[in-house]
């Protein structure tokens with residue numbers, strides 16, 4: 001199967017919950033992206049500043065990490081939806097690594113349906129080999145057990161595709 005890496009960003013824990021569920025289910029490596037300057041997750045202003053960053057396609061500086069994502073056979077990428085698109089830390093990640101022809105699977109967490117954001121996410125990765133996608137609606141608040149189960153089923157489907 002080769003090596004699998006889960007890469008994600010999460011401000012308020014939804015994307016993190018899904019990431020941890022997938023990592024446990026398929027026993028992959030994991031990389032949590034952390035911007036050097038993080039928003040205050042408790043502040044109402046986060047919508048304003050986060051929305052601004054996302055709309056302006058900002059690429060915040062990330063804290064350093066010593067994993068090389070290009071050494072993996074499959075990267076499963078997860079993000080919250082910010083202003084109808086993927087989050088700025090993910091944009092920083094996509095700028096840093098050329099994922100052309102890489103096997104990629106995508107998930108988003110959103111308050112709404114996340115459809116538009118998923119389209120934009122896929123568009124940003126159009127040179128990659130996208131083998132799976134899934135959307136979650138506030139999984140931490142809404143029926144977390146159900147969301148975790150969907151995540152496990154989805155992750156296993158992706159692994160099967162890679163193996164075939």
Ligand SMILES: Cc1cc2nc3c(=O)[nH]c(=O)nc-3n(C[C@H](O)[C@H](O)[C@H](O)COP(=O)(O)O)c2cc1C
Pocket residue numbers: 009010011012013014015016046047048049050051079080081082083084085109110111112113114137138139
């Ligand atoms: C700055 C900001 C902008 C957001 N914009 C949207 C949006 O456009 N559409 C949407 O459905 N949800 C939006 N949300 C809600 C988040 O996508 C949702 O709460 C998600 O589950 C958060 O993931 P996290 O807990 O991993 O950070 C926004 C949240 C923030 C903080």
